[in-house]
Amino acid sequence: MNAHETLSTSVASLSGIGSQSIIRLEKLGIHTLQDLIFHLPHRYEDRTKIYPISAVYPGMHVLILGTVDFTEVLTRGRSSLICRISDPTGTITLRFFHFNVKQQSTLSSGTLISCFGEIRNGYRGLEIVHPEYRVNPSPDEITENSLSPIYPLTEGLRQASLRKAIKQALSRCLEQEQELPDYLPEAVLSKYHYPALPQALQTLHAPEQSISSEQLQQGHLPALKRLAFEELLAHHMLLVNNKVAYKQWQAPFFNVNKTQQQAFTASLPFQLTQAQQRIIAEITADCNSHQPMLRLIQGDVGSGKTIVAAFAAQLAIDNGFQVAIMAPTELLAEQHHQNFKQWFNNDPSTIVYLTGQLKGKKRTAVLQAIADGSAKLIIGTHALFQNSVHFNKLGLIIIDEQHRFGVHQRLALREKGQSAKQRPHQLVMTATPIPRTLAMLNYSDLDISIIDELPPGRKPVTTRVIPNERRAEIIAKIKHWTANQHQTYWVCTLIEESETLQCEAAEKTAEHLKESLPNVRIGLVHGRMKTVEKEAIMHAFKNHELDLLVATTVIEVGVDVPNASLMIIENAERLGLSQLHQLRGRVGRGEQQSYCLLVYQPPLSDTGRQRLGILRESNDGFIIAEKDLQLRGPGDVMGTRQTGQMQLKIANLHRDTDLLDKVQETAQLMMTHYPETIQPLIERWLGHRHQYAEI
Numbered sequence: 001m002n003a004h005e006t007l008s009t010s011v012a013s014l015s016g017i018g019s020q021s022i023i024r025l026e027k028l029g030i031h032t033l034q035d036l037i038f039h040l041p042h043r044y045e046d047r048t049k050i051y052p053i054s055a056v057y058p059g060m061h062v063l064i065l066g067t068v069d070f071t072e073v074l075t076r077g078r079s080s081l082i083c084r085i086s087d088p089t090g091t092i093t094l095r096f097f098h099f100n101v102k103q104q105s106t107l108s109s110g111t112l113i114s115c116f117g118e119i120r121n122g123y124r125g126l127e128i129v130h131p132e133y134r135v136n137p138s139p140d141e142i143t144e145n146s147l148s149p150i151y152p153l154t155e156g157l158r159q160a161s162l163r164k165a166i167k168q169a170l171s172r173c174l175e176q177e178q179e180l181p182d183y184l185p186e187a188v189l190s191k192y193h194y195p196a197l198p199q200a201l202q203t204l205h206a207p208e209q210s211i212s213s214e215q216l217q218q219g220h221l222p223a224l225k226r227l228a229f230e231e232l233l234a235h236h237m238l239l240v241n242n243k244v245a246y247k248q249w250q251a252p253f254f255n256v257n258k259t260q261q262q263a264f265t266a267s268l269p270f271q272l273t274q275a276q277q278r279i280i281a282e283i284t285a286d287c288n289s290h291q292p293m294l295r296l297i298q299g300d301v302g303s304g305k306t307i308v309a310a311f312a313a314q315l316a317i318d319n320g321f322q323v324a325i326m327a328p329t330e331l332l333a334e335q336h337h338q339n340f341k342q343w344f345n346n347d348p349s350t351i352v353y354l355t356g357q358l359k360g361k362k363r364t365a366v367l368q369a370i371a372d373g374s375a376k377l378i379i380g381t382h383a384l385f386q387n388s389v390h391f392n393k394l395g396l397i398i399i400d401e402q403h404r405f406g407v408h409q410r411l412a413l414r415e416k417g418q419s420a421k422q423r424p425h426q427l428v429m430t431a432t433p434i435p436r437t438l439a440m441l442n443y444s445d446l447d448i449s450i451i452d453e454l455p456p457g458r459k460p461v462t463t464r465v466i467p468n469e470r471r472a473e474i475i476a477k478i479k480h481w482t483a484n485q486h487q488t489y490w491v492c493t494l495i496e497e498s499e500t501l502q503c504e505a506a507e508k509t510a511e512h513l514k515e516s517l518p519n520v521r522i523g524l525v526h527g528r529m530k531t532v533e534k535e536a537i538m539h540a541f542k543n544h545e546l547d548l549l550v551a552t553t554v555i556e557v558g559v560d561v562p563n564a565s566l567m568i569i570e571n572a573e574r575l576g577l578s579q580l581h582q583l584r585g586r587v588g589r590g591e592q593q594s595y596c597l598l599v600y601q602p603p604l605s606d607t608g609r610q611r612l613g614i615l616r617e618s619n620d621g622f623i624i625a626e627k628d629l630q631l632r633g634p635g636d637v638m639g640t641r642q643t644g645q646m647q648l649k650i651a652n653l654h655r656d657t658d659l660l661d662k663v664q665e666t667a668q669l670m671m672t673h674y675p676e677t678i679q680p681l682i683e684r685w686l687g688h689r690h691q692y693a694e695i
Helices: 003-007 019-025 033-037 103-106 158-175 186-192 197-205 213-218 222-247 257-269 272-285 305-318 331-345 360-372 407-415 436-442 468-483 499-516 531-542 577-584 606-617 621-632 657-673 675-686
Strands: 044-046 061-074 080-087 090-096 112-122 125-129 134-136 148-151 294-299 323-324 351-354 377-380 392-401 425-430 447-452 461-468 487-491 520-527 550-551 564-569 595-600
Touching: 003 033, 003 080, 019 148, 019 158, 033 158, 033 407, 061 090, 080 112, 080 323, 112 487, 134 186, 158 197, 186 222, 186 657, 197 550, 222 436, 222 657, 222 675, 257 305, 257 675, 272 294, 272 305, 272 447, 294 305, 294 531, 305 323, 305 392, 305 425, 323 331, 331 351, 331 377, 331 577, 351 360, 377 621, 436 657, 447 657, 461 468, 461 606, 468 487, 468 499, 468 564, 468 595, 499 520, 520 531, 531 550, 564 577, 595 606, 606 621
Parallel strands: 090 125, 294 425, 294 447, 323 377, 323 392, 351 377, 392 425, 461 595, 487 550, 487 564, 520 550, 564 595
Antiparallel strands: 044 148, 061 080, 061 112, 080 090, 112 125, 112 134
């Protein structure tokens, strides 16, 4: 059997892997021996040494050895088994919420016990909850010779079983002369002093005794750097490949009518910024070609992305094509509908609006207008890609806040405008500034335009960080604000991981504010309200029929209200920086100075203080996004993790930033000199996720 056949062998060939294990491994994307050996540890446990109890502190994962002083069952609150142990340097508590009588008798006074777990602060000092432990261990059972790898698991799969399977797979893939094929060119390995692939894998799955957990955690180990580099390269090459493939398609050719463009510009009630004009020129050049445009517009909240999209829409319509604009919420879709009607001279025959709420004869009429081509601009939510929607001549797709849509939704819309030879142009927009690291790895298949200039007259929002105890002062500020005819948002953020509890908190806050501010007109919006109710409240707020809007984070992407110039965000320490910045962007849209008050529950942790300080000091979304990436990770910065978004096995976007330029350089080298290695490299790290990268 050659190396390739060995790598593609099913995991079913390994001893100890039965039908249930196969199902569980498949949930982790593991089907073959190659999948198994590239399922890498996400952390390591150090059981190589025993820590004195006096030397441990919260957050450490440690091995300790002590003698049981006493064991008792506490019935106050949640029943738990408490075991107090000590060594010559100190004492610590072991706490078990799931226990039985036998376990209680085993942990009797005087028993020697070795245990491993995370140190936490408890009621009686330091404790370990549900440690792994051995009773009366022999000296050779206490410690291990090297670090223990900890792998990502799924329900029903144990670390011991996975370690055993990986050890077998690694042995078979590396036995005799059958080296793993190394797709990195020798020139790259020697240039960056990277070890060979078999050596790198062996090091990460079974670290030598000399390797410390600090070396692995900090990412300085050459074996780890090499595999992180290869993984980032595979992600980058996948998107580059798909960009090349996408450009092979034909797209509608849009002729540019400069007279019409100038007339459209002159009709606007404001002047375009230099940044907007630059990006309109880039879009025009893209669409003045038979290759499909695939462009991402990044712009901070309020930077004017939508009017740029309107220019693109006008270009398509002038050339006889339809335009579909898809927004993630009905509120945002409705706002786009109102804006485009205003910019396009309120022509109802040209512009239609389609959401799930549209029913009966009105829906039938809209679907007919889309199908016969009389509707030129179609604005809506996910309803746009339903089976009942048939476009007549779709030439441009515009997707707002594109990362909020599932991959399959975006794919379904694109396919509606796809014929045997042609695809529509695509323009995607986001107000979530994307750090350079994420842009390179998540969006290197797109041409990226950045609106790095706010419209003239916009004043930066002044941000203040305030403890909850000063709530009375905040309420007094609202009273003063309302008296001066200004409006206010009060945002109730997620207190528990429950939408129901979040909505209840918002309702209670609204009731309390109504009692405290009897002369202030107060509205409430939350995620469990019907869309019609939400829209009615939002419109009332926009029309200044309400002074104060209490809301959950549903207003993060919402209606533009220039007169709203004060925002209070409760429990601000619980939200990510990018989301706080998005919420803050709801104010600062008018001429008056705007304020955002970040209200926190003391005591504030060091990290919490640092995070809120960043918001107070900066209004630059890109700086904030970079800091958010460092503090929270890529999936959280971009919103809800979705199928098709980047999931990394070994690379860490914060730690491995220094690899990005090397990745781009190596990608160029491989495309020029080693094109045959690109596809195997992508499949090794990503399996069969190719279709998602095109979207």
